[in-house]
Amino acid sequence: MIEQTELVIVNWEYKEPANPLGKDDLLENYISIDVMKKRNSIKKGVAFRFRTLFVYGNETILDYTGEDSYVIDFEDVVDKAEVARMVRNTYSKFTEKFDFRKLGTALHDRTIRSLDESTVNFDAIVPLLV
Numbered sequence: 399m400i401e402q403t404e405l406v407i408v409n410w411e412y413k414e415p416a417n418p419l420g421k422d423d424l425l426e427n428y429i430s431i432d433v434m435k436k437r438n439s440i441k442k443g444v445a446f447r448f449r450t451l452f453v454y455g456n457e458t459i460l461d462y463t464g465e466d467s468y469v470i471d472f473e474d475v476v477d478k479a480e481v482a483r484m485v486r487n488t489y490s491k492f493t494e495k496f497d498f499r500k501l502g503t504a505l506h507d508r509t510i511r512s513l514d515e516s517t518v519n520f521d522a523i524v525p526l527l528v
Contacts, residue, residue, distance in 0.1 A: 400476070401469045402484075405491040408447065409463040412503055415454050419504045426453040427511045431485070431518060435526040436467060443469045444481075444526055446488040450496070450510050460505060464492045476527040478520045485520070489513045 419425065428451045436443035445467040452460040466488040470476060493510050500506055 399471050400474065400480075402487065403467040403469070405464050405466045405488065405495060407463070407495060407499075408465050409449075409461060410499065411458075411461040413457070413459055415457060415459050415504050419454065421507065423454065425459070425505075425508060427451070427508070428453070429511045429513070431513075433523050433526065436469075440472070441469050442472055442527055443467055444484070444523065446485060448489060448492045450492075452505060452508065460503070462496060462499075464488075464495055466491060470527060476524065478524055481520050481523045481527070482515070482518075485513075485515075485518060485523075 430449045432447040432449075434445040434447070436445055445465055447463060447465040449463040450460070451458055451462075468484055496510050500508065
């Protein structure tokens with residue numbers, strides 16, 4: 399059985415920009431993912447940590463990191479398709495939390511960059527769950 403935990407906001411560092419943002423202002427948005435193997439005597443698992451930065455000029459407006467874990471019975475076999483589903487679910491929860499917390503900030507009309515799955519090496523994650 400696979401159990402998914404609640405996404406935890408590890409970091410939310412927001413800094414109001416010195417100048418108000420206009421709709422057409424160029425705002426860079428970077429996203430990264432880290433994968434961590436988890437294991438104890440009765441379960442195996444994996445944690446995905448997404449981080450996004452919003453940068454305006456040379457100023458970081460938001461540094462946001464969220465982490466989500468999956469706990470899996472040892473006898474369960476996880477394939478590449480299941481790992482891809484885990485990453486998508488985590489990313490979806492990550493963006494939902496952002497969409498809620500961005501209200502009341504200068505980023506209220508902005509979105510997080512879409513996840514480019516071609517940059518995620520799912521084949522490298524599967525062995526972590528053996």
